[in-house]
Amino acid sequence: MWTPAMKGERIYILDVLGGNGDRDSANDKDWIPHCFVKSTSKEFIGCTSMSEAFHRLDLARAVNDVRRFNFICKVVQILVEEKLPNLSATARKSLLGILTAICFRSSNEDVNVSTAKDLVKNFGNGLDNVNVCGSPQLVSRHHQTASSLLDLISEKNIRTAADADDESALTFFDLPREVIMLVLRRLPDHNSLLETAQVHEALQEMIDGEDKIWKSLCTFHFQEYQIKKQKTCEKSWRQAFFDLKKYHGCRELYADLIHICCHCKALFWKSLGHPCVRETTAPSVRVTPRQFVDMLIYL
Numbered sequence: 580m581w582t583p584a585m586k587g588e589r590i591y592i593l594d595v596l597g598g599n600g601d602r603d604s605a606n607d608k609d610w611i612p613h614c615f616v617k618s619t620s621k622e623f624i625g626c627t628s629m630s631e632a633f634h635r636l637d638l639a640r641a642v643n644d645v646r647r648f649n650f651i652c653k654v655v656q657i658l659v660e661e662k663l664p665n666l667s668a669t670a671r672k673s674l675l676g677i678l679t680a681i682c683f684r685s686s687n688e689d690v691n692v693s694t695a696k697d698l699v700k701n702f703g704n705g706l707d708n709v710n711v712c713g714s715p716q717l718v719s720r721h722h723q724t725a726s727s728l729l730d731l732i733s734e735k736n737i738r739t740a741a742d743a744d745d746e747s748a749l750t751f752f753d754l755p756r757e758v759i760m761l762v763l764r765r766l767p768d769h770n771s772l773l774e775t776a777q778v779h780e781a782l783q784e785m786i787d788g789e790d791k792i793w794k795s796l797c798t799f800h801f802q803e804y805q806i807k808k809q810k811t812c813e814k815s816w817r818q819a820f821f822d823l824k825k826y827h828g829c830r831e832l833y834a835d836l837i838h839i840c841c842h843c844k845a846l847f848w849k850s851l852g853h854p855c856v857r858e859t860t861a862p863s864v865r866v867t868p869r870q871f872v873d874m875l876i877y878l
């Protein structure tokens with residue numbers, strides 16, 4: 580599927596499957612999601628758009644893989660919050676496709692509902708920017724899709740930790756407090772903690788009252804020397820966490836993420852690898868979600 584590079588999409592990608600080959604013409608079963616990236620160079624005869632890169636890296640389907648979900652959500656978050664006016668109408672349509680896949684997964688599996696909701700809301704708000712590409716009719720259609728997705732997510736009757744099918748059944752709160760605390764200390768970031776606190780007043784009380792939870796979060800995200808600089812006797816671990824976050828930013832960890840091959844410049848999922856032109860395994864480096872977005876927009 581060939582799409583010419585459009586406004587704001589100065590990416591030049593060559594797919595080795597027959598030059599600008601069609602991914603759909605390849606045997607889908609054997610297809611390993613990847614695309615080749617190279618800045619302007621005459622030896623590369625093909626170029627494509629952000630939407631094609633999304634397609635070739637199979638982002639919409641990859642949201643169903645729990646290992647890749649967080650990486651894709653972060654990419655979508657950066658795009659909807661910061662880059663919507665930089666996207667062509669085609670790229671925005673692809674983004675909406677990924678967003679739809681995220682919402683269906685969240686709705687069907689009852690997971691990451693608030694993440695999906697935030698992404699759709701920000702997408703809808705971003706469309707109000709006068710600089711977004713496309714005809715008013717197209718923008719209005721994207722608005723309608725966003726509000727349908729929001730309805731889909733909002734209709735979801737979210738079961739909370741305190742719900743049980745019958746009165747005799749155990750709930751999350753029947754666990755010993757120490758066990759609940761251990762679960763809370765496993766949450767990966769402050770957003771997860773603050774969202775969990777909103778679910779039930781007992782959780783709110785634990786998260787507000789137990790400094791140990793915030794200490795765990797500090798030690799997970801920051802180095803010891805960084806913590807020493809910020810944490811004083813007067814300052815709670817909760818406050819220290821937000822101060823540390825302000826100065827250093829949280830660690831970004833992903834179970835799977837996009838890598839770029841140092842030899843052939845292919846972008847690929849680390850867990851899946853790529854068909855490299857070099858026979859022995861070539862070194863590759865990780866690409867963070869922000870680098871990935873910048874690569875697609877500014878390369």
Ligand SMILES: [Zn+2]
Binds near residue numbers: 844853854861
């Ligand atoms: Zn390679």
